[in-house]
Amino acid sequence: MDQATRNQSILAKYIPEAAVPLISEWIFHFNFKLKIRKPRQSLYGDYRPPKPGLNHTITVNRDMNQYAFLLTLVHEIAHLLTYERHGHRVKPHGEEWKNSFKELMRPVMRLEVFPDDVRDAIISYMRDPGASSCSDIDLMRVLRKHDKPNGFIHLETLPLNAEFDYGGRIFIKGMKMRTRYQCKEKLTGHVYLFSGLADVKVKIQ
Numbered sequence: 001m002d003q004a005t006r007n008q009s010i011l012a013k014y015i016p017e018a019a020v021p022l023i024s025e026w027i028f029h030f031n032f033k034l035k036i037r038k039p040r041q042s043l044y045g046d047y048r049p050p051k052p053g054l055n056h057t058i059t060v061n062r063d064m065n066q067y068a069f070l071l072t073l074v075h076e077i078a079h080l081l082t083y084e085r086h087g088h089r090v091k092p093h094g095e096e097w098k099n100s101f102k103e104l105m106r107p108v109m110r111l112e113v114f115p116d117d118v119r120d121a122i123i124s125y126m127r128d129p130g131a132s133s134c135s136d137i138d139l140m141r142v143l144r145k146h147d148k149p150n151g152f153i154h155l156e157t158l159p160l161n162a163e164f165d166y167g168g169r170i171f172i173k174g175m176k177m178r179t180r181y182q183c184k185e186k187l188t189g190h191v192y193l194f195s196g197l198a199d200v201k202v203k204i205q
Helices: 003-011 019-030 066-087 095-110 118-123 137-144
Strands: 032-037 044-050 058-062 163-166 169-177 178-185 191-195 199-200
Touching: 003 019, 003 032, 003 169, 019 066, 019 095, 032 066, 032 137, 032 191, 058 066, 095 169, 118 137, 118 199, 169 191
Parallel strands: 032 058
Antiparallel strands: 044 058, 163 169, 163 199, 169 178, 178 191
């Protein structure tokens, strides 16, 4: 099995089938190494410029649904494209990156691989894409609808003062402050800010 076939075989596990040939072509064209990582709470994907004699490197978390995975991967390829054009001379998510992201998303959107609700949310997001697709609460909420059931619920669905488990620690849901909720860790009393879309487990009383 040649490298292109291996790439397509791996990609088919994580992104919509119709997008596999395009992304496989980009892996060859941009000459990057794609690493699929275990879930990371602090980030969904990452781009690293090449060191001497090595390839560009892109990592994407493996636990996302196929639409979120594809969108994150294109986000990181846009960083690669921006780096090739501008090096370190521009901001990570400045106008140059936004233009690269929009440029790459056009052929992806033409593949019609996204459900209607995801497509509409992406179109809205692309008017002014941010540092992360997951920082757009509306887009993230739509993408999450396509996750497989995993026993978790979104924090925003819990009532005020409800107790929940997050990473094995018990918190109490507090008031919403702009875009995030103030939640107090029950054991220490420390207050943390949570996205309303944080995956939590309801604590059994």
